[in-house]
Amino acid sequence: MITLKGVDPCMIANNLEPSEPIHPGEILKEEIEFRGISQKKLAERMGMSYTVLNEVLNGKRAVTTEYALLFEAALGIDAEPLVGMQTDYNIQMIRQNKSWNNRLAEIRKMASML
Numbered sequence: 001m002i003t004l005k006g007v008d009p010c011m012i013a014n015n016l017e018p019s020e021p022i023h024p025g026e027i028l029k030e031e032i033e034f035r036g037i038s039q040k041k042l043a044e045r046m047g048m049s050y051t052v053l054n055e056v057l058n059g060k061r062a063v064t065t066e067y068a069l070l071f072e073a074a075l076g077i078d079a080e081p082l083v084g085m086q087t088d089y090n091i092q093m094i095r096q097n098k099s100w101n102n103r104l105a106e107i108r109k110m111a112s113m114l
Contacts, residue, residue: 021092023059024085028071032057035075046070062086 032042043053048070055061063071063086068079094100 021089021096022085023089024063024082025057025059025061027085028063028075028077028082029057031075031077042074046074062090 032039039053039057040050043050046053048067052061056063056067063082065079065083068082068086071077071082072079
């Protein structure tokens with residue numbers, strides 16, 4: 001995280017996080033719509049069920065490494081950024097979870113006493 005004297009670190013552009021995390025499936029959904037590919041046809045091409053593909057594209061299922069490689073093969077989109085986007089999404093989502101944040105705060109408090 002970048003810090004500058006007298007400036008709130010949360011207000012520096014490089015430190016900003018989107019207010020609403022973006023699931024990589026949303027990006028993929030826009031891409032296949034732009035290309036005019038039907039979800040059913042893409043699911044067949046990728047060898048996966050339509051339901052699974054639809055859940056990924058609608059952010060209800062994670063883009064796993066395996067799925068990312070399937071998208072790479074079917075659409076020519078590199079797998080690594082998709083996996084990275086999923087990781088970023090997961091981190092942003094868990095950071096919004098108050099009970100998880102409370103748990104982390106307790107762990108940090110105990111760790112500081114070691």
